[in-house]
Amino acid sequence: MEPVFQAIIIVVIAAAAAATVYKTVPGMSLLLSMAAALLALFLCIGLLEPLAAALGVSVLELMQGEPVVNRNRSANLLRSKLYVCPLCGNVLHATGQAVVSCCGITLPPLDISEADDADEHHQLTLERVEDELFVTIHHPMTKDHHISFIACLTGDKLQLVKLYPEGDASCRFKITGAGVLYFYCNRHGLMKAPDLRTATRCTPPQKIHLREPDERDREQVIAYREEFLALGSRMDGTSALDQFDDFDAWLAQIRKLTDPRTTPAGLVPATEYLALDEHERLVGMTNLRHHLNDYLLTYGGHIGYSVRPSERKNGYASQMLCMTLEKAKERGISKVRICCDHYNIASAKTIQSNGGVLEDEMFDSSDGMLTQRYWIENR
Numbered sequence: 171m172e173p174v175f176q177a178i179i180i181v182v183i184a185a186a187a188a189a190t191v192y193k194t195v196p197g198m199s200l201l202l203s204m205a206a207a208l209l210a211l212f213l214c215i216g217l218l219e220p221l222a223a224a225l226g227v228s229v230l231e232l233m234q235g236e237p238v239v240n241r242n243r244s245a246n247l248l249r250s251k252l253y254v255c256p257l258c259g260n261v262l263h264a265t266g267q268a269v270v271s272c273c274g275i276t277l278p279p280l281d282i283s284e285a286d287d288a289d290e291h292h293q294l295t296l297e298r299v300e301d302e303l304f305v306t307i308h309h310p311m312t313k314d315h316h317i318s319f320i321a322c323l324t325g326d327k328l329q330l331v332k333l334y335p336e337g338d339a340s341c342r343f344k345i346t347g348a349g350v351l352y353f354y355c356n357r358h359g360l361m362k363a364p365d366l367r368t369a370t371r372c373t374p375p376q377k378i379h380l381r382e383p384d385e386r387d388r389e390q391v392i393a394y395r396e397e398f399l400a401l402g403s404r405m406d407g408t409s410a411l412d413q414f415d416d417f418d419a420w421l422a423q424i425r426k427l428t429d430p431r432t433t434p435a436g437l438v439p440a441t442e443y444l445a446l447d448e449h450e451r452l453v454g455m456t457n458l459r460h461h462l463n464d465y466l467l468t469y470g471g472h473i474g475y476s477v478r479p480s481e482r483k484n485g486y487a488s489q490m491l492c493m494t495l496e497k498a499k500e501r502g503i504s505k506v507r508i509c510c511d512h513y514n515i516a517s518a519k520t521i522q523s524n525g526g527v528l529e530d531e532m533f534d535s536s537d538g539m540l541t542q543r544y545w546i547e548n549r
Contacts, residue, residue, distance in 0.1 A: 250328065251279035254318060254354060261319050261354075263328060282323065285352055285362040292355060294363050297483050298345070304483040305363075307339040307353060310402040318356050324349035334513055334539075336404050340482060342516070378453060378486060380443040380493050383424070387444060388417045390452040397479055407457040407474030409442050430460075438463055443497070445477075445490045453481040456494045462507060469534050469541050471507040472498060487520045495524060499548050506548045512540035521546070 253262040255272035262270055262277070270277045288294060297304040307317050313335040321330040322343040331341035351363035383391060395412065398405045405412045409427065414420035424442040426432040433439045438459050445454035456475035459466055466472070473494050477486050491508075498506055510517035512531060522528075526544035534541045 250282055250323065252282065252321070252352075252354070252360065253277040253279060259318060259356075261330065261332060263330065280354070280360045282350070282352055282360065282362075285360045286358075288353075288361050288363055292353070292358070292361055294351075294353075295483075296351075296363070301345050303343045303345050305341055305343065305351065306479070306482060308401065308479070309339050309355070310400075311335055311337055311339055312402040315357050316355075316402070318354045320351070320353045322349050322351050331515075332513065336402065337511065337513065338403055338479075338482070338516075339401070340516070342483075376447045376449075376484075378445045378447050378489050378493075380445055380456065380490070380497070383421060383442060383444050385421070387452070391420070391444075392417055394452050394455070394478055398476075401479055403479055404476070405455075406476045408455045408476060409440070409457055411455075438466065441497070443494065445475075445486060445493075453478050453484075453486050454490050456490045458494055458497050458501075460501060460503075467507060468532060468543075469509055469536075471509040471543075472503060473506065473508050487517070488523055491520055491524050495546065495548050504547070504549050506546040508544050508546060509541050510544075512542055518542060 249266065251264045251267060253264070253270045253272070254260070255262075255275075255277060257273040257275070260272050262272070264270065264279075267279065270279075291309075293308045295304075295306040295308070297306075303322070305320055307320070309317050311317065311333070316335045317333050317339045319330055319332050320339075320341050321328060323329075327349075329343045331343075333339060333341070352360060353363065354360050391411070395405070395408075395414075399412065409420065409424045411420055414423070424440075426434065427437065427440045427442075430439045438461055440457055440459045443456045443458070444452055445456060447453050454475060454477040456473065459470070459472050459474075462470075462472065473491065475487065475490050475494065477484075477490070495506060508521055508526060510521060521544050525546045525548075527546070529543045529545055532541050532543060533539075
């Protein structure tokens with residue numbers, strides 16, 4: 171029974187009880203009759219919880235008049251139920267039918283056996299590297315429309331990665347046998363990915379090189395920007411490229427930033443680099459700040475970088491960071507601060523593979539994210 175209908179029934183019962191009292195008790199006003207009826211009703215409601223406890227059921231089951239029975243006694247994870255809170259985004263998992271509530275509301279189960287197949291608006295790229303599966307969903311990641319989580323279920327194991335707006339709709343899983351991949355769109359609900367056996371074997375990454383951008387990169391930079399904007403993905407290490415509709419204005423800005431004398435107040439001198447593969451295709455961008463201010467020391471770091479969404483999971487991030495560290499060494503930066511969001515596991519692994527040592531985590535009030543802060547000895 172839906173809560174709204176339960177509320178209506180309670181109101182109807184209270185009204186009926188008030189009318190009965192009004193008619194049967196001489197001299198009692200209608201207002202007093204309603205108050206007496208409501209008091210009696212609230213006393214009855216107060217007995218629901220101890221009565222439910224005595225019967226060994228939940229209050230919801232007591233009010234519905236039927237128990238919630240878990241028929242998945244063997245706890246087969248492929249018959250799991252998932253629950254998503256529409257208010258806070260909390261994701262909960264049960265191996266069978268259960269009564270689950272969050273933020274004061276009862277959550278309906280998401281039955282994985284009834285999940286829709288991924289459609290043309292929710293396309294995935296699956297890549298297999300040894301015993302790991304890299305998953306990328308080509309989907310917007312805005313606050314209004316995003317992928318909430320990706321889950322990989324096998325008969326005895328659940329791997330679930332929580333995703334966040336303005337982050338990347340990508341993750342990696344350890345492959346432990348046959349399984350099914352699910353993901354949840356906050357607008358379109360639970361969906362099922364193609365068979366994991368369709369995952370392609372990832373080829374070794376091409377070698378890349380770094381150079382500063384110039385006028386010949388106009389078309390590539392514009393296409394790079396559009397690819398990020400289409401997915402609602404963050405463009406770290408691009409000198410705020412997302413804020414520039416005009417390539418020439420962006421190029422002029424990054425050239426100003428290379429010289430301390432022309433660097434705008436509040437910013438620090440920095441050098442922007444394009445990461446280009448062997449065919450001169452733009453696969454990423456990286457930004458080296460020449461020194462730190464208070465904000466960069468706390469949250470931003472010396473280096474920011476991003477990899478083109480269509481080129482992720484190809485090993486470019488690690489190459490880009492390694493090469494940018496060499497650029498930092500040339501400038502005499504012997505200890506490099508670098509940061510990433512707490513949930514960005516791929517970026518954290520990239521930093522650690524280049525010698526990053528985690529110092530601590532700080533809450534960034536500007537974007538509401540928990541930031542991991544690393545140091546890299548760069549001698």
